[in-house]
Amino acid sequence: ALQSVKTSKSLRRRKGKVLVTDGPFAETKEQLLGFVMVEAADLAEALKIAERIPLAELGTVEVRAIYDVPGS
Structure with missing residues (x-):
């Protein structure tokens, strides 16, 4: 499961510049x-990997951690 959007x-x-902001869009x-x-x-x-996603140039890539489930 994804961790909280917080x-x-x-x-x-x-144009080659990367902008990282906290959280998702409010609206x-x-x-x-x-x-x-x-x-x-x-x-x-994870953010370095996200920089290489082609759609980061056109839209927004949201980076979120997942919960680590022991034994899975």
Whole structure:
């Protein structure tokens, strides 16, 4: 399961510059296009991976951790 949106970061890339903000948008008209699950050592590594997602140039990539379920 995904962790709370309070722990999320939103990433956008425009003209080669990356902007990371805390949390999701307060109010959004955007639509979910899909999702990508990656394994990363920490949030910094996950954000680096998110920078390379092509749609970060057109929209926003929300980065959220999942709960670690022991034994799974």
